Amino acid sequence: MKITRLRTRVAHLPVAKLFSTGRYDVQSIDCVCVFLETDEGLVGEGMCYVTNGRRLKVLREMVVSLEHLVIGLQLGQSGRFVLNAFNDVRAFGRQGISALAISAVEEALWDLRGKQFGVNVAHVLGACRTAVPSYVNAMWLSSTIDELHKEAEGLLKQGFRAIKMHVGLPDPDKDVERVKAVREILGPDVVLLADAAQLIASPKASIRLARRIEEFDIGWYEEPVMGSNPQSEAEVAAAIDIPVATGEYTYNHQGIFELLKLKAADILMPDLQRMGGPTEFLKAAALCEAFDIPVSSHVFPQMSLALMACVHNASYHEYINWFDALYQEPVTRDERGASIVSGRPGWGFAIDPSVLKD
Structure with a gap:
């Protein structure tokens, strides 16, 4: 063919x-x-x-x-x-x-x-799981605390057991207030992740914020400083007790290798399109496994799901609703909030022709 x-x-x-x-x-x-x-x-x-x-x-x-x-x-x-x-x-x-x-x-x-x-791509590759632990990327900086409350309650009702919120406001006191408010809604049994999205320029400032939010049992602290300086990420990772996650703005498996050599993070997050496709994504995951570093996917929940089903050192599958309207089938979750690997052929998700334009 x-x-x-x-x-x-x-x-x-x-x-x-x-x-x-x-x-x-x-x-x-x-x-x-x-x-x-x-x-x-x-x-x-x-x-x-x-x-x-x-x-x-x-x-x-x-x-x-x-x-x-x-x-x-x-x-x-x-x-x-x-x-x-x-x-x-x-x-x-x-x-x-x-x-x-x-x-x-x-x-x-x-x-x-x-x-x-x-068969599904996961089965072409050789899946090692039928569902992947999942978190939802939500609760952006533009949300008020009242909106964060409502959003957190809604995500819990949808069955998510791990939720990511965003930090990195100019005033760190407001970040702490927001993290505290969300943790109070989630309770102690739901994983709360914090994403600074490379908004904090100084490693020292990022370290101070991490230490202040640590009491709220943060599962990871993502993109703690500008990613163009992985040495600064390594400085933060070495100084705090919260695991650091990074790598979504890194290109190709060679870029992931540089992060690994510098010990820039405790969890790496290759992005499917910045990696340059599935082959580079899986190369990156294999490199991470050699360094005993877990991998979480970034965006592309429909296609990343099949890949994460095959990654031995998988941490989380990131779910974000950006592409829901593009596909005819939804990403489904089990009773634990894990993303279920589709049994449909290919990626398992078909693009909806009604949303396409020339």
Whole structure:
């Protein structure tokens, strides 16, 4: 079976409620959806995204520029595509928009491989679990304390047993107040994670905040300082008792290796599109296993779920609702709040054609 065509469409997904990351407001998630057609009628699906539609056209053009590397490719040769694609963009750069585009195409190749055999990607790879412990990424900096209360109560009703909130406000007293308020709603039995989202420039300031919120039993302290300086992350990780999580802005497995060598974190979080696709994601996870470091996925809950089912050192599968409207099937959870690995072929989630535009 061979690839005969690569086509792209876009999806504009407005967020249910505008929220702030601390750097900018997010109004929409905008996706470049990739469809690989074959000579036997199967179609593989993948995607990459931007926020607020910025640089969507550039990203789409980058995806289309990879078409010559997949036309005529046999389905079992996704590794050949990855090798050739990273070589093809070498002069342009292997990170940034190159990695995002390569990821989307490789995702579609893996989706096809699962569909070819009629099984989920997790079973093509060799799953070691049928459900992955999950947390929900929510409670952004733009929420008031009253809104945090309501959101926490709603997430508990949905069955989540691990919840991430955001910190990193200019006034650390407000961060402490917000963390305390959320912990009071969650009670002692729900895992509470804190994400500083690289908003704190000084390691010393980040260490001070971590020590102040430690009493609220924080499961991890994420992106504690600017990620462009992993030495600073290592400084924070060495100074506090809360486990540090980082890695979502790191590109390729080589970047993860650098974080591991520096002991920059206790948990690493490869991002599927910044890694450059499933192959690089799994390389990163294997490197982490060699260093006895657990792995949590970042965003892409639909596709990351199958990969995390195969990662021996899996920590958490991140659920975020950004892409729910893109897919026809929901991510489901068991009674423990763990994400259930789909039994459907490919990634197990089909893009809804009604949300696509040319």
